[in-house]
Amino acid sequence: KVYNDYFYDEPVYDLHDGGYVPLKVPDVPEKPLTIPSVLKPDKVDGNDVWYTIRAQAGETQILPGAKTKTWGYNASLLGQTVVLKDGVHYHVHIVNELPEVTTLHWHGLNVPGPVTDGGPHAPIYPGESRDIDFTLNQPAQTDWIHPHPCPNTARQVWNGLAAAVVVTDDVESKLPFPRNYGVDDIPVILQDRSYHDNQLDYDADYDVDGTLGDTPLVNGTVNGVFKVTTQRIRLRILNGADRREYRLHFSDDHEFTQVGSDGGILPAPVKLTKLMLTCAERAEVIVDFGDHKPGDRVQLMSDDVPLMTFEIDDFEPDNTQLPDHLVDLADWEPTPGLPVEKTVMSGMDDEVRLDGKLFDMQRIDRKQKLGDVVDWDVTNTNDMGSGMIHPFHMHGCHFLVLSRNGKAPYPNEHGYKDVVGVNAGETVRIRVMFDVPGVFMYHCHILEHEDTGMMAQIEAYDPDHSQTFHLLSMDDV
Ligand code: C2O
Ligand code: CU
Ligand code: CU
CATH class of the missing domain: 2.60.40.420 (Cupredoxins -  blue copper proteins)
Structure with a gap:
């Protein structure tokens, strides 16, 4: 069965809101989709791994002309992808090079609160740093890091702070999924921004009901193109927007298979042609371009606006079929005697x-x-x-x-x-x-x-x- 449905209630889609800002088709030349590089450890010693994450300000060539002043993690915009493995003990040195207080929240990691988790109780003042450590104990999934200082989370994310986190484990690694990062396994970070003479102006665009921008970005790229060099690709999609809902589909209504959501791999694959993600949700999908030939172009759309293009290149045939069953979920029986x-x-x-x-x-x-x-x-x-x-x-x-x-x-x-x-x-x-x-x-x-x-x-x-x-x-x- 293939689902052709966004499932949510249409009358409450964001596009019916009085303050809705539609996405526009960007009138800028195409460029290669940015694939964030993978953060390298400072040190590895047995089961212990050390990382440094710097929240920093920089400039990024987003539109033709002047560069945009942006923030990022070990990058001028968004951030390097953090790859973590279940069972490993991590030590993270977080440095705040921004002119204001921030925090670093591990969205989706089951790590102790309120400090390691990086919510509002874990401030890092400008010019200072914080060291945390945790042993990861959770299944493979796509998570992310973003700031969480109260009440400035929205503006700091708008300025660019957000990066993908890829959690791996021994179960997922045996499944027949693409997992060659940057080649057939890529983060797809969906955001929207408006530019004023190529600069961000959060206060000008602010909406108390959720700030929207008119320009679609994928991994910080406007009008990005990704060359498909394998028959099957795996997209780790993150709705990283402040407010926007993404209603995703391909320009040719190409079918895709969702294999993961926020907390890991799904028990069974789900075939779809449409996928709606609300803010901060993730979906891992596998797209099989076996029915396409070199030179074909397929766009990833949200509603009726293209977000990016997949350009099909030569690839070796790969007709790997996904099993009907992917992972087992733990059997969670409600604890007796507790009210809802x-x-x-x-x-x-x-x-x-x-x-x-x-x-x-x-x-x-x-x-x-x-x-x-x-x-x-x-x-x-x-x-x-x-x-x-x-x-x-x-x-x-x-x-x-x-x-x-x-x-x-x-x-x-x-x-x-x-x-x-x-x-x-x-x-x-x-x-x-x-x-x-x-x-x-x-x-x-x-x-x-x-x-x-x-x-x-x-x-x-x-x-x-x-x-x-x-x-x-x-x-x-
Ligand atoms: Cu309170 Cu994405 O987090
Ligand atoms: Cu969170
Ligand atoms: Cu709300």
């Missing part, structure tokens, strides 16, 4: 709230015991006719999507996730388990909503090793 947690996303514009409140860095909003498996009902109370989709994200854990308004989740939501788009008027039931301790954020991943305060904190605790967490306040950051 209820959390509510409400409002639009500056009225957005999480559980009726605005974020407070010193308030722990709820607790969950490590290892407990708890069902949560995540409700978006927006009006079905005029509301919007709020993408709900949790730090420090992954969850399973059990149902949407009591009905089955979408066919490509059967793996672990850390973001789920919730339609207006909908309650999504998710199954949540924490296995690392800490105070963690959960929030709407429309970055301007997060910065407004549509965010709260949960303590994942170990009753046998109780910890007190030092929570900073807004005045500290």
Whole structure:
């Protein structure tokens, strides 16, 4: 079966919003799609690996003419891809070379909070650095790093801070997937920006309901072209936009197979011609260009605007078939006797709230015991006719999507996730388990909503090793 559906409720797509900024077809020459280089370790010693990540300011040739002032991680824009392996102990030296406080959040990594995780309680002041270390314990997946200082996350991401994180493990490495980075396995970081004389101006473009830009970028490239030199390619797609939803399809309606989502490889491949990603969601897809010949060009589109082009080159035939079953998910039975947690996303514009409140860095909003498996009902109370989709994200854990308004989740939501788009008027039931301790954020991943305060904190605790967490306040950051 091939699905030809975005699944979400059409009346609440972002394009119906009064402040919607449509993407335009960029009137600039094509250029090769930028493939971020892979971050090299400073040192490897047995099972220990050391990295340095520098948040830095620079200039990038994005449009013809003047370069754009941008921010990035070990790069002038976006950042080098961080490749991590399950089971390895990492030591990361994070340096802030920016003129303002930032943090480095590992979106999708199950690492302790609130400091290692890099949320608002882990500030790095300008000119200073922070050292963290963690042992990675999670399946192969595509994650990302981005800043998370409250309330400046949206602007810092807009300026360019975001990079792909590729987690590998011994299960995924045995599956017949393309995995030659930069050749047949590439990050596809989707963003939108507006330029003013080639410069960014966040304040000019700011929208409290989520800032949009008119220019589509993939990996920081406008009008990028990727040469396809293998029959099958694997795209690690990340919606890295502040607010925009991506409704992806190919110009020739080419079919593709989704094999992964936020939290790893799906239990079974899902064939699609359309894929919608809300903010911060990831999808790994495999595209088989076996029916194309050298010289063919296929565009990746969102709605009716091309984002980038795949140019088919010569390739060796590769008719590898994917197995019907990819990975096993852990059997999460809900811990008996626990009520369903209820959390509510409400409002639009500056009225957005999480559980009726605005974020407070010193308030722990709820607790969950490590290892407990708890069902949560995540409700978006927006009006079905005029509301919007709020993408709900949790730090420090992954969850399973059990149902949407009591009905089955979408066919490509059967793996672990850390973001789920919730339609207006909908309650999504998710199954949540924490296995690392800490105070963690959960929030709407429309970055301007997060910065407004549509965010709260949960303590994942170990009753046998109780910890007190030092929570900073807004005045500290
Ligand atoms: Cu992508 Cu609170 O994070
Ligand atoms: Cu996160
Ligand atoms: Cu929101």
